[in-house]
Amino acid sequence: MWQPSETYPDPAIEVLDPRFEALTLHHAAVERLYHGSRWAEGPVWFGDQNALVWSDIPNDRLLRWDEASGTVTTFRTGGFTNGNTRDRQGRLVSCQHQRRAVLRTEWDGTLTVLADGFQGKRLNSPNDVVAKSDGSIWFTDPVFGISAEYEGGLAEPELPTNVYRIDPDGTLSLAVEGVNQPNGLCFSPDESLLYIVESGARPKRILVAEVSADGRSAPEPRPHIDAGAGGNPDGFRVDVQGNLWAGWGTGAGRNGVRIFAPDGSAIGHIHLPERCANLCFGGRARTRLFMAASQSLYALYVKVPGAPYF
8 A cells, every 4th residue: 555755855766876866856756646547647737727647548538636626537538549748739648449540629619530441451459659840740659459359449450560650741651660569758858759668578668769750750769778677658748958757566665766877877767566567757857757657646846857848
């Protein structure tokens, strides 16, 4: 059973390298904001509403946490949504397992399918998604959502597991090929690098690739971080300094968020009683870290802002 910290600094915040101390607040503690999800994923911050939306995949719903009241309500049901982001116009963009598609929520609440197939074949199960400053949308397409009925529906894959890019005009193209079950992804603050979790590798690892000069692909990703025995990276984001904050597991002592410096060395760990699947920065100054972890939503105020993209 999780209990709020009664001491400061919070012992759940572990410093592995002195560089991490500059990123944390000694008088801030991990808070549990909600408990009751079946598998929490895909948090995304809505600054214009002071609210957070995240996925509860097996329960087939999106939940919304309101900062002012602390209340949690159902935002939407249907589709078995996983990863979420906002585009450059502030619209919600979501990956849905059941529809095997990436969809955009319009201002009137209607849904627009941005991508559901490539070269005449259905996508597998879009997993995580990020928006780039040029207006393009990038997403990963592993098979997790069609491997059982639990998170969308059992089906046979029709395509290799790739990373795709959706142009502002709707054109879908391959961004990265040859990644074994790509999972979480994010850009470096200047968007010159793309980080990708390769969940099919053993041990699991985080790859990095240089974005091409035209900004349309990230060929030849290379190993960046080896998760080691039992390590399980999932979704992640970067702060303005380029540090990588990764959802982590699995097992006692590993569950939570692992923080890496730009050079790939581990500098800190936020210990949670549950495996963290994904996270995002939010709050008034983008200095509140929201962590979707198994059955709960957690938060921690930090000192460094998240990179200013969704």
